[in-house]
Amino acid sequence: MVKRMWKFKSMEEVNTAVNMALKTTMFNERCRRWEKVIGGYRHLLWMIDRKHFPEDYEPPATIQMFMYEMYYHLAVAYQHVGKHKQAITELTNAIDIVSIPKNGCLAGCMTNSCLMTPIYARRAFAHAKSGGMVLAKKDAEKTVVLDSRNPDVYCIRALVHSANDNERHAKKDLELALNFNPTHNCTLMLLKALNMAEISPFQHLQQIIKHGADPNSYTNVNSFTHPCMVEFFDKMLFGLSLPHTVTQVDLTPDKPSKKSMENEALNRSQDSRPSSSRSQVEPFRCGTPVTSEQNKSSLRRRKDYGAALRKHLARPETSADFFENFKKERRLKAIQDDIQRRAASADARSRVQTSSSKRSHEPRVPAATKTTNFEPQVVKTDRNNKEKEELEGSSKKNAFIMNMPTSYTIPVFQATNIKEAPRMYYKPWKGDKLPVAELIRRQATPVFY
Numbered sequence: 001m002v003k004r005m006w007k008f009k010s011m012e013e014v015n016t017a018v019n020m021a022l023k024t025t026m027f028n029e030r031c032r033r034w035e036k037v038i039g040g041y042r043h044l045l046w047m048i049d050r051k052h053f054p055e056d057y058e059p060p061a062t063i064q065m066f067m068y069e070m071y072y073h074l075a076v077a078y079q080h081v082g083k084h085k086q087a088i089t090e091l092t093n094a095i096d097i098v099s100i101p102k103n104g105c106l107a108g109c110m111t112n113s114c115l116m117t118p119i120y121a122r123r124a125f126a127h128a129k130s131g132g133m134v135l136a137k138k139d140a141e142k143t144v145v146l147d148s149r150n151p152d153v154y155c156i157r158a159l160v161h162s163a164n165d166n167e168r169h170a171k172k173d174l175e176l177a178l179n180f181n182p183t184h185n186c187t188l189m190l191l192k193a194l195n196m197a198e199i200s201p202f203q204h205l206q207q208i209i210k211h212g213a214d215p216n217s218y219t220n221v222n223s224f225t226h227p228c229m230v231e232f233f234d235k236m237l238f239g240l241s242l243p244h245t246v247t248q249v250d251l252t253p254d255k256p257s258k259k260s261m262e263n264e265a266l267n268r269s270q271d272s273r274p275s276s277s278r279s280q281v282e283p284f285r286c287g288t289p290v291t292s293e294q295n296k297s298s299l300r301r302r303k304d305y306g307a308a309l310r311k312h313l314a315r316p317e318t319s320a321d322f323f324e325n326f327k328k329e330r331r332l333k334a335i336q337d338d339i340q341r342r343a344a345s346a347d348a349r350s351r352v353q354t355s356s357s358k359r360s361h362e363p364r365v366p367a368a369t370k371t372t373n374f375e376p377q378v379v380k381t382d383r384n385n386k387e388k389e390e391l392e393g394s395s396k397k398n399a400f401i402m403n404m405p406t407s408y409t410i411p412v413f414q415a416t417n418i419k420e421a422p423r424m425y426y427k428p429w430k431g432d433k434l435p436v437a438e439l440i441r442r443q444a445t446p447v448f449y
Helices: 011-030 034-047 062-080 084-098 114-129 133-146 151-163 167-180 185-197 201-210 229-236 258-272 296-313 319-361 375-398
Strands: none
Touching: 011 034, 034 062, 062 084, 062 114, 084 114, 114 133, 114 151, 114 229, 133 151, 151 167, 151 185, 167 185, 185 229
16 A cells, blocks of 8 residues: 655645546546546545645635535445445545534434435435445435425435335325326336236236336335445436535635634734733723733624625715725725835844944954864854754745734625525436426406496
């Protein structure tokens, strides 16, 4: 087994390698090279592991959706090669990522989400294949609870009942699915397969040959234990599949770490107040006084919320107000740039003065007064300084470069992008559009006939 080495020196190198590996893995997934798909997703999970990054690294919010999709597609690849127990492990990891504990619940209850529906459906199939019928039934029940008006979830529960030799309950679930969609292809195929399974095996084979179907094809699937169940799941239960919504990855943190934010707030408060009043923090608008012993991130969050609220309430109502606010912002920016320019020039002058004063105050030792005993000590110190500089340079070279955002404010008012947001359940032949119903418009009658 070849040991992999994580030798990235910057976040840009990590992003480039991760995106290239993701595109290669998705290409192998399209070509149905399942062993390469498993290796690709395993390599991606190893590259984005938190143990390779600095301790104060906080990944962006999109990384959770990326890992959720990776675990799902890795489990599907495991199912295609017949490794259903490994698929159960990966699907459980996907559920843990999107699980949100309920506030105030001591029993560990989780908030239900539509993201869990395809995971529970796949895991029910994996449990049934590996012999855990009780767990498969539990996951099938959860899919019905999460999406009770979707006929696909009733097909999942019917397949679990049929695998458990309970065809009566399976037919009941299929009848419920037909109530929601009478032309549901998967339900009709399962009903036909169950009815054909009730007759003798010889008659069943004759019916299959009469209809021109392959005995080993997915057209006669009637339970999760069928050998062609994986192909049947991909083709007939596509509504429970998970598309790739994250195809471009950026692991650069979108906000500073909690530690850096607390240090920044602490330094700002110490610089803005005298030493006698450092035990308390002055109150700010839209907030209450806070002591310095409390969390600095909460203070930063409340200040950002107050600033965002004032900005939202002061939005212009007319065009004249808009141009007036625009002129104010330009004047404030010009003043800030002027202050920064003056501070930089003053800092440069002070550095020049200090360097000149140091040179003037240095004692001048004549060459004749130097003794031979003092010379080797100077050489030793020079060598020690060179060794220290080399060690510091090597440590800087080996350090991981990560550009942290500096001008960050906690988002308060965010616009929701509904038009470009990806949907969970999709139908390829109808396009990614929501169903639209025609409204019956009544003709308005005149007031006086």
